[in-house]
Each structure stands twice: as structure tokens, then as C-alpha cells.
Amino acid sequence: MSNSWIIENGRIIDPASGRDETGTLVVTNGCIAAAGEPVSADTSRIDARGSWVVPGLTDMHTHLREPGEEYKEDILSGARAAAAGGFTGIACMPNTIPVNDCAAVTQLILERARQAAVRIYPVGAISRGSQGELLADLGELKNAGAIAVSDDGRPLVNSQLMRRALEYAADFDLTVISHCEDIFLGKGAMHEGPVSTRLGLRGIPPAAEAVMVYRDIALAEWTGKAVHIAHVSCAQSLALIRAAKERGVRVSAETAPHYFTLTDEAASTYDTRAKMNPPLRSESDRQAVRQALADGTIDAIATDHAPHSCLEKECEFELAANGIIGLESALPLSLALVADGLLSPLRLVELMAFNPAKILGLPAGTLQPGSAADLTIIKPDQPFIFSEADICSKSRNTPFLGYEFPGRAVLTMVGGEIRFQKELL
Amino acid sequence: MNTEYSFSHRHILGMEQFSRDDIAHILTTAESFKEISARSIKKVPVLRGRTIVNLFFEASTRTRLSFEVAAKRMSADTFNINASTSSTVKGETLIDTARNISAMHPDVIILRHFSSGASQLMSQYVQAAVINAGDGAHQHPSQSLLDLMTVQERKGRLDGLKIAIIGDITHSRVARSNIQGFRTMGSEVHVFGPSTLVPLHIESLGAVRAPTLRDALDNADVVMALRIQRERLHDPLLPSLREYAQRFGLSHETLGWAKEDAIVMHPGPVNRGVEMSPEIADSPRSVILDQVSNGVAVRMALLYLVGNA
Numbered sequence A: 001m002s003n004s005w006i007i008e009n010g011r012i013i014d015p016a017s018g019r020d021e022t023g024t025l026v027v028t029n030g031c032i033a034a035a036g037e038p039v040s041a042d043t044s045r046i047d048a049r050g051s052w053v054v055p056g057l058t059d060m061h062t063h064l065r066e067p068g069e070e071y072k073e074d075i076l077s078g079a080r081a082a083a084a085g086g087f088t089g090i091a092c093m094p095n096t097i098p099v100n101d102c103a104a105v106t107q108l109i110l111e112r113a114r115q116a117a118v119r120i121y122p123v124g125a126i127s128r129g130s131q132g133e134l135l136a137d138l139g140e141l142k143n144a145g146a147i148a149v150s151d152d153g154r155p156l157v158n159s160q161l162m163r164r165a166l167e168y169a170a171d172f173d174l175t176v177i178s179h180c181e182d183i184f185l186g187k188g189a190m191h192e193g194p195v196s197t198r199l200g201l202r203g204i205p206p207a208a209e210a211v212m213v214y215r216d217i218a219l220a221e222w223t224g225k226a227v228h229i230a231h232v233s234c235a236q237s238l239a240l241i242r243a244a245k246e247r248g249v250r251v252s253a254e255t256a257p258h259y260f261t262l263t264d265e266a267a268s269t270y271d272t273r274a275k276m277n278p279p280l281r282s283e284s285d286r287q288a289v290r291q292a293l294a295d296g297t298i299d300a301i302a303t304d305h306a307p308h309s310c311l312e313k314e315c316e317f318e319l320a321a322n323g324i325i326g327l328e329s330a331l332p333l334s335l336a337l338v339a340d341g342l343l344s345p346l347r348l349v350e351l352m353a354f355n356p357a358k359i360l361g362l363p364a365g366t367l368q369p370g371s372a373a374d375l376t377i378i379k380p381d382q383p384f385i386f387s388e389a390d391i392c393s394k395s396r397n398t399p400f401l402g403y404e405f406p407g408r409a410v411l412t413m414v415g416g417e418i419r420f421q422k423e424l425l
Numbered sequence B: 001m002n003t004e005y006s007f008s009h010r011h012i013l014g015m016e017q018f019s020r021d022d023i024a025h026i027l028t029t030a031e032s033f034k035e036i037s038a039r040s041i042k043k044v045p046v047l048r049g050r051t052i053v054n055l056f057f058e059a060s061t062r063t064r065l066s067f068e069v070a071a072k073r074m075s076a077d078t079f080n081i082n083a084s085t086s087s088t089v090k091g092e093t094l095i096d097t098a099r100n101i102s103a104m105h106p107d108v109i110i111l112r113h114f115s116s117g118a119s120q121l122m123s124q125y126v127q128a129a130v131i132n133a134g135d136g137a138h139q140h141p142s143q144s145l146l147d148l149m150t151v152q153e154r155k156g157r158l159d160g161l162k163i164a165i166i167g168d169i170t171h172s173r174v175a176r177s178n179i180q181g182f183r184t185m186g187s188e189v190h191v192f193g194p195s196t197l198v199p200l201h202i203e204s205l206g207a208v209r210a211p212t213l214r215d216a217l218d219n220a221d222v223v224m225a226l227r228i229q230r231e232r233l234h235d236p237l238l239p240s241l242r243e244y245a246q247r248f249g250l251s252h253e254t255l256g257w258a259k260e261d262a263i264v265m266h267p268g269p270v271n272r273g274v275e276m277s278p279e280i281a282d283s284p285r286s287v288i289l290d291q292v293s294n295g296v297a298v299r300m301a302l303l304y305l306v307g308n309a
Ligand SMILES: [Zn+2]
Pocket: A152, A153, A179, A230, A231, A277, A278
């Protein structure tokens, strides 16, 4: 199979160099070639007219469910979904069964990942078993191939442990990703507001997130270490992050497409596909997230891809599992922000490719000559109705079926190999 | 009322589904059934041959009994399923239960469930009409309808009244149903309770948040106290029932702020000495027993309206 290409007539967008122009990109033996480099004989041509050619997208927040819950998703199916969504690499959260808190689990994931369509970056647990009591062996996790640590899904209550994690993880260049939730305030089924009041569901105030965002900022500020805030959902958190960044605190943040697309109204008929944690917030929170994407307060768009079967979703709202799948819909939903004029294409690529790779310390997210040819070709103006046929994940828990999206990824290339292609360009 | 009116609801899930005409029609129908309960032979053949299932996931002797009496007076065959003794404890889901019961072809399922939205969920999986007999903190439409009926009987109207609802609004399906029911009929609903038990966004339902007990009761035509559940002490939402009784309980003194002819209601069962002093519960102002007998009439009306489809 060829891994040398000449990609012609596309709009090449590369935040690393600030490049945004129509041109030709050459891939030689799986790597981005320098301008003027001789083209090898077995090179094929791709006509990218009307498309964007961008560094492969990295999703810094997915749940692949393997090991332990393969009926929801496994590494290979999740990777196929990622490729279909334009991602060339995905970071998978450690809340598997067992929890990825040791080298053995990390190695198992990476072993399976060798057949995966995209690059898999395991995230290890911060605490042993994500129990929030003792630090996991972070050095061992790093050696085994973990690129970050997080107790995502099991909020870290112990602030002393969080402080130690920020300090100790930094010794191993491991990014610490924090799921910010005060578990007492967070006890509830949806955002606290008029909808929860009408439905008689226990509400989760934005403060459940914001108080822990501030805790993590305070710890990062005191220790001088870096912290990354996962799935920011509300205006209160964003104000804290914005102010912290202005003070020079080493804090970065991601949000997920549902937080800039939907509000708590989506749950107004007890639709469990609109149940996630943190919950969908108010319209003013949604607007704040959009603003923060534009002004740089938010660094990355991540999916928080959380597959669940109908067993966990077709039930009473209060009993339903949190989360939705997102790998196939994240780029289309984000393209809507460009269509709305909120983001430039360059900024979008920064949010979905360059920044996630930078925050995780990955050699990705760039089209610089010599780097691996992980790239995505996007048709920004090819509207389509999102349907089950577009889903490669094993699960179907998404509120976006039937939505009209402005465009999508049409080709995903990893190391010069095409891993997903929508149609002949 | 519009002469062309026809009742068009397949399920009874909550008060927000009803228009003013719907509610008036249900109450007129209930009024006509009330007479049956006064006869020596308290039975009409209206629902003969119909099967009605009482599916209760939460203990409630009163509501279950009220529906059962209503169904029997209409000559329906009734079956009671106490979900704590059924297969649900073995991990059967609500949807499994719905499908199993549906396979036995009942005409009406009366569902009481601890989870908000449960009756709407069930209605999506069964052929039968579903009557919500209380779902979590969401809705309890038959309770609201019997409250409306009781107020109409005592006040001669349902519009232009001031209704005060006192107590645990947050966890109360009765409060939510009544805010919507009384608002639809043209009355004002003022709510008051400890701030821990009144939702921040209660005004989005159309209720007025009273700043003090006196504001809530001042010039009220109807005063409704809600039951305080002991488990609220552990959440923690309240320090003690004693403190609640002192600050929020109804007494002769506080009721003096309401209209002279104000009536006192309670969805039952009353914690005497907590939500109201014992004398209030037994005073001529109290319509608590009227509520119980109107409950049967309203439930007969609901069964008639959805059970004959
Ligand atoms: Zn999380």
C-alpha cells in the first residue's frame, strides 16, 4: 500500500506555522515532505479541491470501554469511529474495568492498539483504582506508554492528593487532566434550572464544577505546575480559567461539542441521550462556552465520547448512565462554529489538532516537514443529515441523529496510510 | 364550555397536558360520578370487562386504595402489583415490566413510581392507557384534580383565588401539579417553605415565591400544607422537625393572616404537630376528608375518560 501522496489544490491549514493557503502537500514514505523534495515514483495524487487539508485531529478525551465493557465499545471499534470523525489520534480515559492504573493495563491497551485505525494514547489513573486515596505508580504508567493521568469519572475529592498528583506527575512530564466536580453538589440528574424544576429532577448547579475548577487553579498556581481542566460546561468555570490564565497560571481547558450546541432544554422530555456529566447547561452557559472558544480561554475541543448500550440508556432518567458518543459528530458540530462565523478555520484546527497534541506533549498536530503524515481532509461545505449509517461506534447514544451538519472529514490519513475515506475526491 | 369539546388524551401523565376545558370537563365528569358513591349499591357497569392494573413501585395505601375503589365502582377488573414483591426486585427493568404487563392486555395501567418521568417512559412501551399516580418529584395529576374539585366545591369557582402552598416544594409532585392546575384555571399560587426546600427556579413554573410565611398566607383563599418527609433531615435540608413546626407549621395564629373563610388542605398523611397543629387538621376549615372522597370521584372520571377509548 502506497504511503506517498501528492495532495493538490486543497486549502492547507497548519496552526504550527500559521499557514493557511491553497497549495500542494507532499507525503513521502509516510512523512510530510519539505518543499522541493524529490517526489518518489509510487506517489499517488489526491485532488483536494474545495477541501481543507489539516493536521490530523487529536481527541484528548475518549472512553473506549476496553478492557471490561466491550459490549459498549472496544479499542478497534472506537478507533474506527475516530477515523470516521477525522481523528488520527485519541486519548482514552482510564475508567475501564480494571482501571488503567498500572503498566499491565496500559500495555494491554497499546497491544490492542497496534491493529487500530488511529493512534491510541492511554491516559493512566491518578490514584490507585481511581479510588482517590493513594497515588498510582505514575512513573511506571509513563514507562508503559501513558501520556497523561486523570481520575475522570471518579472525581478526585482529596485536595491534598490532587496537589501531590500535580507535583509528582510533572516529574514524569505527564499531563494531569482533572474532571472537576464536587461530588456532593454534583449529586443530581441534570443542570439545576427551570427544566429540572419542571421535570422534578434533582439539579446540579454550575458551582459543582466551578468550585473544583478553582481548587485546581489554586493548586496549580501555588505549586507552579500545570493542570488541564476536562469538559468545561459553564460560564462560572470559564471566568475562573480566564482570570487564571491572565495571572499566568499554567491551566488549560477543553470543552465538548454538546456544551456549545445544546442546553438543558434537550432533556426536557426525559430524553436520556441528553444526560451527561457535567450536564448540559443553560443558554447563557452555552454562549459563554462559544465565546471562550473564540477568545482563547478554551484550548481544545474534545469529545468525551462515552458509549453506552441501550441497557444503560433506555430507562428512567435518574437511573440512566451519563454520556454520549461523540467521535463521529465532533468535527461536524465544530464546523458549525466556523459556518456561524465564530471561529476561523485556523482557530478550529488549533482547537482540535494543534492544541490537544501540545497539551498532551504528543509529536502530532502539525504539518511541519519531517513529521508523520497524520492528516485529515475536511469538506467544510458538504451538508449532510447525521444518521446511524455515519456511526462506526458500537453504541448509538447520541442526541444528534437527524441533525443537519455543514460538513465532515472525508479522508483520514495516519502515517501516510488512508484509514478512512468517505468518497472519491 | 365549548359544545364540540371532546376529551382527547390517551394517557394522564401530568397537569401540563390539560387545557382549562379539559380540567373543567374532568371535574364535571367527576361530579356526576360522585353521586354513585352516595348510593347504597355503589356500582355502575361503565367499565365492565375492562382490566385495570395498579402498578405501585412505592408504598401508598391511600392512592392505591382510592384508585382501586374507583375502578371497582366502575365494575372494572383490578389487579394490584406491589412492585416490591414482584420480579422487579430481581433486576427486571421498568421497561421489561411494562412489556410483560402489556402482554396481558390491560386497558389501563395506574403507575406509582419513585422516579420522575417513569410514567411517560412506560407510556412509550405499552398499548394500555397510563395514569400517572405519582412519579418521583414530577407530577401527581389525580391529586391535583381532586384538590381542584374540592376547592371548586368550597369556593364555587377556581379563578381569581389565591392559593398558598407551604412546605417542601422541591420534592413535591403535588406542588408541581397544583401550580400548573390552579394556574391553568386562573388562580394565583404562592409558595413558601424553608429556602432549602423551595427550588431556586420555582417562578419559572408560574408560581409566586413568597418571601415570608405571612406573605404567602396573607389574604389566601386556600392554604395547602405539604408533607415533610423525615429523610429530608439527612440530606441535610432541615435541622429538625421541631424547628420546622415552629417556623413553618400552620397554627390558628398564622392562619389568621389568611381570609376568614380560607380552607386548609393537605395531600395526606398529615404529620400532626409538624405541618399543622392538631386543632387545625380537625377544624371546620380543614377539607382533608373531602379531598379523600373527591379523590375517588376524580379517579372514577379519569378511568372512565381513558378506559373507554
Ligand atoms: Zn469526566
